[in-house]
Amino acid sequence: MKLILKFNLAFLVVFLIGLAVSGYVARDLLQYNAQQEVLDTAGLMIEKADAVRSYTSKQVAPLLQTQMKYTFLPQSVPSFAAIEVLKGFSEKHPEFTFKAAMLNPTNPRDRALDWEADLVNHFKQNPDAKQVIGQRDTPSGRSLYIARPIRLPSAACLQCHSTPSAAPETMVEKYGPANGFGWAMNDTLGVQVVSVPLALPLARADKAWWTVMGMLTGVFLVIGLTLNLMLWKLVIQPVTRLSALADRVSMGEMEAPEFTAPARDEIGVLSDSFSRMRKSLQHAMKLLEG
Amino acid sequence: MKRLTAWIWAAALSLSVCSGAAASGRDLVVATITIVDGGPATVIHAASKLSSLEGASISNEDIIETSSTTSVLRLEFNGGLTLDVGPSSRVMVKPGPAAGEAPVAYLLDGWAKLSVSQSLAGKAVLTSPALDVTAVDRDLVLHVKGGESELFAESGGVQVQVLGKHGKASPTNSSTKVDRGNFMARHQDGTVDVSSRPGQAFVQSVPRAFMDTLPSRLTLFTGKDIHLEPAGRLSYEDTQAWLNAEPRIRTRFLSRWKPLLQDEAFRRALTAQLSLHPEWHPILYPPKPHANEAVKP
Numbered sequence: 252m253k254l255i256l257k258f259n260l261a262f263l264v265v266f267l268i269g270l271a272v273s274g275y276v277a278r279d280l281l282q283y284n285a286q287q288e289v290l291d292t293a294g295l296m297i298e299k300a301d302a303v304r305s306y307t308s309k310q311v312a313p314l315l316q317t318q319m320k321y322t323f324l325p326q327s328v329p330s331f332a333a334i335e336v337l338k339g340f341s342e343k344h345p346e347f348t349f350k351a352a353m354l355n356p357t358n359p360r361d362r363a364l365d366w367e368a369d370l371v372n373h374f375k376q377n378p379d380a381k382q383v384i385g386q387r388d389t390p391s392g393r394s395l396y397i398a399r400p401i402r403l404p405s406a407a408c409l410q411c412h413s414t415p416s417a418a419p420e421t422m423v424e425k426y427g428p429a430n431g432f433g434w435a436m437n438d439t440l441g442v443q444v445v446s447v448p449l450a451l452p453l454a455r456a457d458k459a460w461w462t463v464m465g466m467l468t469g470v471f472l473v474i475g476l477t478l479n480l481m482l483w484k485l486v487i488q489p490v491t492r493l494s495a496l497a498d499r500v501s502m503g504e505m506e507a508p509e510f511t512a513p514a515r516d517e518i519g520v521l522s523d524s525f526s527r528m529r530k531s532l533q534h535a536m537k538l539l540e541g
Numbered sequence: 542m543k544r545l546t547a548w549i550w551a552a553a554l555s556l557s558v559c560s561g562a563a564a565s566g567r568d569l570v571v572a573t574i575t576i577v578d579g580g581p582a583t584v585i586h587a588a589s590k591l592s593s594l595e596g597a598s599i600s601n602e603d604i605i606e607t608s609s610t611t612s613v614l615r616l617e618f619n620g621g622l623t624l625d626v627g628p629s630s631r632v633m634v635k636p637g638p639a640a641g642e643a644p645v646a647y648l649l650d651g652w653a654k655l656s657v658s659q660s661l662a663g664k665a666v667l668t669s670p671a672l673d674v675t676a677v678d679r680d681l682v683l684h685v686k687g688g689e690s691e692l693f694a695e696s697g698g699v700q701v702q703v704l705g706k707h708g709k710a711s712p713t714n715s716s717t718k719v720d721r722g723n724f725m726a727r728h729q730d731g732t733v734d735v736s737s738r739p740g741q742a743f744v745q746s747v748p749r750a751f752m753d754t755l756p757s758r759l760t761l762f763t764g765k766d767i768h769l770e771p772a773g774r775l776s777y778e779d780t781q782a783w784l785n786a787e788p789r790i791r792t793r794f795l796s797r798w799k800p801l802l803q804d805e806a807f808r809r810a811l812t813a814q815l816s817l818h819p820e821w822h823p824i825l826y827p828p829k830p831h832a833n834e835a836v837k838p
């Protein structure tokens with residue numbers, strides 16, 4: 252087996268093992284990072300919803316207070332404002348879905364589904380819990396979600412959600428006296444949930460993984476080619492020439508040209524040694540002939 | 542030239558009427574115009590027609606008339622009371638004696654929103670041809686159009702006295718309480734409906750500015766001496782709606798606008814329409830003294 256073949260076989264084995272190990276490690280790492288990135292974005296969405304909620308409650312609602320006496324304006328409702336603002340975000344990122352799921356909502360649209368109600372109850376039982384991250388199966392595939400509790404932040408909210416008699420007439424007129432009342436300060440009323448299909452972070456991770464693996468393979472190939480070229484030029488080619496010269500000298504062809512090594516490396520030292528040996532052989536031959 | 546003469550005459554008349562009124566001590570600054578939004582509005586002070594200006598003071602018995610393009614004109618009274626006047630409206634401010642408990646305003650026609658910082662109860666607070674508001678807790682909107690009136694108790698309850706003909710309390714409709722958020726309509730035939738919510742037609746027609754929560758601007762004009770500017774001659778057409786108003790209002794114009802009879806055009810128009818306001822007959826045609834009185838030295 253030729254030296255270059257042995258070298259390349261060894262290189263290929265190392266390359267494959269290295270690629271497999273790094274591919275496995277990179278896949279896990281990239282999937283974790285992609286999930287974290289998606290969850291960070293989802294968390295930012297919830298924080299944005301909180302900010303809109305607070306802004307609406309503190310600054311917009313008081314300005315619309317008079318208009319609310321004539322006609323109900325959902326724009327003054329913090330949750331409505333948050334959902335509307337995040338609709339704009341969802342138009343650009345349709346994979347992210349936001350919902351403010353309530354156990355006893357004013358608008359029936361916001362009523363919590365079973366799994367969301369479970370989350371609300373989890374936060375009720377664990378008042379110190381800040382968020383829950385999980386996965387669940389949906390008809391369109393596995394989904395990743397982040398959920399944070401909704402608690403009544405200020406007593407001002409009770410104006411609309413304590414009793415029907417205290418609420419604006421226009422609100423009761425629109426939604427009736429049965430829904431969205433009896434809320435209490437600091438009680439867990441619902442959850443804000445941002446869901447993302449799990450395929451999204453996995454697709455992102457896959458894309459990054461293929462890029463990493465492609466680059467890794469490219470680097471290995473370049474290294475392999477370079478090493479092959481250097482091995483050929485610096486070792487195999489001079490050794491082959493030296494070997495051919497040695498063959499000629501051994502066959503008595505003393506007038507064969509001298510071998511000149513291109514560099515003062517190990518091959519150069521070998522070349523010098525061969526030249527000395529050739530001279531010694533010539534000298535010994537002359538002594539025998541004489 | 543004719544027009545210039547008329548203007549000079551009107552200015553002179555206004556000056557004489559104003560100085561006369563001031564000298565009599567009748568004028569009392571009761572409010573300040575703090576917002577004039579949209580089209581212009583006119584103030585009739587004594588027998589002068591003036592243009593409204595933000596920051597100008599308004600005296601008792603001044604008349605505010607807004608145009609159809611006026612979005613809102615706000616009057617702020619001392620003591621945290623505000624009166625917003627909507628488009629195409631006619632309002633007399635404090636129609637009563639300078640001293641004493643005069644109502645805040647008389648709404649002859651159009652839209653008015655009264656906001657009080659503390660509950661006002663007792664004598665009439667806001668009057669109109671068909672109903673008088675006798676008590677108000679916070680905010681109310683009153684709309685008068687022809688013989689119909691609509692009242693919305695925006696926040697807080699309102700006590701209303703429904704009037705019959707000639708501005709007298711109707712014997713069949715005693716004082717009515719309109720609760721917060723309720724709506725009352727007094728129809729042309731004198732019937733009254735109170736409902737728990739205003740109808741869509743009313744909500745759609747309420748001046749948009751009435752629905753905004755506007756902060757007080759009174760302090761912006763404190764210490765500033767802003768005067769209303771003359772806006773031409775006060776014609777019969779300008780006064781006609783008031784001259785034809787219910788007796789409790791129209792009789793006060795007999796002395797107030799008597800100087801306008803010096804204006805030939807006003808006198809002619811008033812004479813032509815004398816059947817609509819016959820109380821002016823003795824002023825236009827004062828009884829001649831008896832012959833034996835005339836020959837007395």
